[in-house]
Amino acid sequence: MSHPYDSLTPDTIIEAVESLGYLSDNRIFPLNSYENRVYQVGIEEETPLIAKFYRPERWSKEQILEEHDFIAELAEVELPAVQPVKINSCTLHEHKGFQFALFPRYGGHAPECDDADTLLQLGRLLGRIHQVGAVKPFQHRPGITIEQYATNSYRFLLESNFIPLDLVKAYQTLAEDCIKQVEAIWQSGIKPTAIRIHGDCHLGNILTRGDQFHFVDFDDSRMAPAIQDLWMFLSGDRHQQTAQLSELIGGYNEFYTFNTSELRLIEVFRTLRLMHYSAWLAKRWDDPAFPHSFTWFNTPRYWADHILELREQLAALQEAPLSLY
Incomplete structure (x- = not known):
């Protein structure tokens, strides 16, 4: 049986990112995410971006935007919450039936909680x-x-x-x-x-x-x-x-x-x-x-x-x- 994510091919991922005005270098690296699909996407002469494709039919557009708005509120008071990139005043985008958002890439590791x-x-x-x-x-x-x-x-x-x-x-x-x-x-x-x-x-x-x-x-x-x-x-x-x-x-x-x-x-x-x-x-x-x-x-x-x-x-x-x- 087919699954909605079967159509999320590398070409679709690159097309989605480039639809927002970026030029990909075609390097895609899948990140550890299962509920959604998340990829690091290389951008020509720029830092790679993180592309998050939301699982179809899990959250409504309004629910996803509430998540984004909450993160924006945290960022406004200088809290270190990684917020989605805003493009043409929008943080949530759609391509071939997938809702997706782009995030800046941050490096690091999980904190040590024995300290x-x-x-x-x-x-x-x-x-x-x-x-x-x-x-x-x-x-x-x-x-x-x-x-x-x-x-x-x-x-x-x-x-x-x-x-x-x-x-x-x-x-x-x-x-x-x-x-x-x-x-x-x-x-x-x-x-x-x-x-x-x-x-x-x-x-x-x-x-x-x-x-x-x-x-x-x-x-x-x-x-x-x-x-x-x-x-x-x-x-x-x-x-x-x-x-x-x-x-x-x-x-x-x-x-x-x-x-x-x-x-x-x-x-x-x-x-x-x-x-x-x-x-x-x-x-x-x-x-x-x-x-x-x-x-x-x-x-x-x-x-x-x-x-x-x-x-x-x-x-x-x-x-x-x-x-x-």
Whole structure:
């Protein structure tokens, strides 16, 4: 079966970039992106550009432009968010049915989060980002909900026959228990405030060179509590995570006040991401890039490991939340 990205050939990529007035040197280098298609495109006698082709039918034009507008707001206050190139007052373009945007190329590597000073700096930057994000809500982009990320993912996987028959009962039982626990925590009196956030703020979406940071890929930007942009920096045992969290929040509170009741949501959002990720891979399995790149998915070993992760996550949901020093 054909896939929409089958028609995104090298010629189409070059034609799209050149339709905006650039002259390509025909050098194209695919970057590590699967939900969308992202390429470094060489430009004659100029620095290469990054061309991002949005997955068809995922986001509407209005939703993509809200992402771009949010990045522009951050750039206006000199926050290091890589914004799309504006051409003839537009940041979103179309070519042969694909919506696409061009970005400047930034070099760098993921930051090392075992360094206290790095965490402090990242906390400051996220505090400033959320300060801007709290000014107004998104009108078109969705939020992060238990139904969308957990319940719908669970139902999709059960109905799509991805899980081996001998593991279905174990998956069903654990997934239902995790959802019940997540719902109980969410309804336990926590009062999080949904603001505009990055949405997928893992280390791979931050580039650092020297003491400079750049936040990239706001594609999953949504309305959600601030903790969603913070918890993915935490790793290691409970003591290590507490120390990391204290540095992050210490920097964060210099610019925007963190709601400490959201600490109870760390394992909630970890659970939502875990369940959503498996369903995301399954939903994208008709895209040839996914079986090629995620060869370990949809094997009996994968589902056995996933069930073990859910069991461990259920235990984590029942533990006391992390606290600040």
